[in-house]
């Protein structure tokens with residue numbers, strides 16, 4: 001007696017449909033799971049046995065083989081339970097087989113046969129639809145995220161009994177609703193919604209720092225801010241999300257899928273339409289920042305920030321393995337997490353914002369300069385952000401303390417977010433139009449060689465960069481970053497091509513030099 005059902009296995013975010021075969025044969029009573037299951041899947045055997053027994057039938061008193069095919073794909077997680085239990089019912093001829101084969105089943109079972117919420121329903125549903133399945137059964141609480149996918153009928157279930165009744169066309173039992181997933185304690189962050197109402201004009205003075213945030217928002221550039229405590233670094237970073245436009249549909253789905261796998265998607269409004277803002281604390285575990293975990297592998301803050309912002313406040317205080325782990329996503333846009341037998345890649349294309357104090361005590365650039373740190377201490381502190389990472393950050397800004405009169409005067413003049421966000425939006429529109437026929441949408445994504453080839457600067461502007469290269473003040477990679485930044489400056493100012501002043505501004509933004517002219521007026525009110 002054999003029967004099979006379908007489920008989906010996830011590798012990172014990419015899913016593949018799998019067949020779950022159950023064979024009941026004569027022999028000593030024993031249940032085995034085969035087909036590359038890990039320990040989390042092996043536990044399904046005991047859960048399914050209890051759930052089946054508590055849902056109106058007996059567990060076969062024979063040899064039961066549960067095969068997850070193809071056996072070449074590693075299987076992990078607890079979401080195969082529903083498909084396994086239904087295959088047992090089908091193998092016992094208790095439910096019709098035909099409707100099972102057109103559908104995909106996802107869900108973990110409690111011992112009493114009720115379903116539990118699971119992680120990863122969104123990417124699993126995407127994979128099922130892509131593979132040609134158009135009916136999917138999921139725990140009731142996961143229905144809204146499955147319904148984000150077009151072209152699929154989603155059936156929400158509360159229990160195994162209900163699934164059986166539904167497949168038999170019988171009256172469905174009324175079970176209590178499926179509770180949502182427990183939120184992992186380690187995953188706390190501010191989130192962009194809570195920052196939506198913070199305004200750029202709250203920040204007194206600090207024109208150059210405010211301008212740096214605006215340029216970063218316009219071109220998607222990474223930004224590092226250094227300055228003494230209490231000067232407004234955190235305040236500035238928290239005002240970045242307010243300048244960013246909504247995510248496009250593809251980005252929304254991609255980011256929501258990462259949050260789904262992490263188990264942090266809200267069941268009320270599963271589609272993330274705003275860029276995420278992740279600000280993990282430096283004491284958070286490396287696994288919660290980079291990705292990992294002791295049982296199943298989960299994406300960390302770096303991946304949850306996909307298509308949004310990763311803000312590392314007090315950056316040098318982070319563990320060095322966390323800081324070093326930044327290199328890979330900055331280069332490739334994804335994070336690879338390895339555990340004993342498993343390696344998983346998650347997307348991680350984020351805009352990095354770093355805030356640091358200049359030295360361990362933080363006072364060296366304060367007006368009073370009471371710092372007693374030695375030059376060596378300062379050097380070591382700075383070097384915690386390694387050269388290769390610092391080099392990938394386009395905009396560097398040193399903040400200095402404002403004097404009291406400056407604070408008092410400046411407050412009234414800063415332009416509010418409501419006036420600056422449209423400038424950012426217009427600059428981004430210029431970029432999408434320029435890169436219409438290309439895979440890129442923002443200046444920060446375009447390889448330098450492509451920029452030079454398709455959108456060459458004029459002689460004068462180019463010579464500014466060449467001079468710096470010749471004087472060995474810039475590496476070739478830095479020169480590309482200057483080029484991208486020059487384009488963003490031009491886009492913000494509405495220039496069709498970066499001129500020499502724009503290149504000059506880009507050099508100033510990268511080297512934390514004073515900013516001048518038209519650009520500076522952008523953030524100053526009248």
Ligand SMILES: Nc1ncnc2c1ncn2[C@@H]1O[C@H](COP(=O)(O)OP(=O)(O)OP(=O)(O)O)[C@@H](O)[C@H]1O
Nearest residue numbers: 202203204205206228229230231232233234235236
């Ligand atoms: N330029 C400013 N305009 C208005 N308020 C400011 C400014 N700078 C600092 N503040 C005030 O100081 C507080 C501390 O600022 P913030 O937390 O951003 O500093 P920080 O640079 O991140 O300091 P730390 O290095 O200690 O984290 C803010 O909540 C705000 O009230």
Ligand SMILES: [Mg+2]
Nearest residue numbers: 233234313355
């Ligand atoms: Mg701070």
Ligand SMILES: [Zn+2]
Nearest residue numbers: 359361371373
């Ligand atoms: Zn110091």
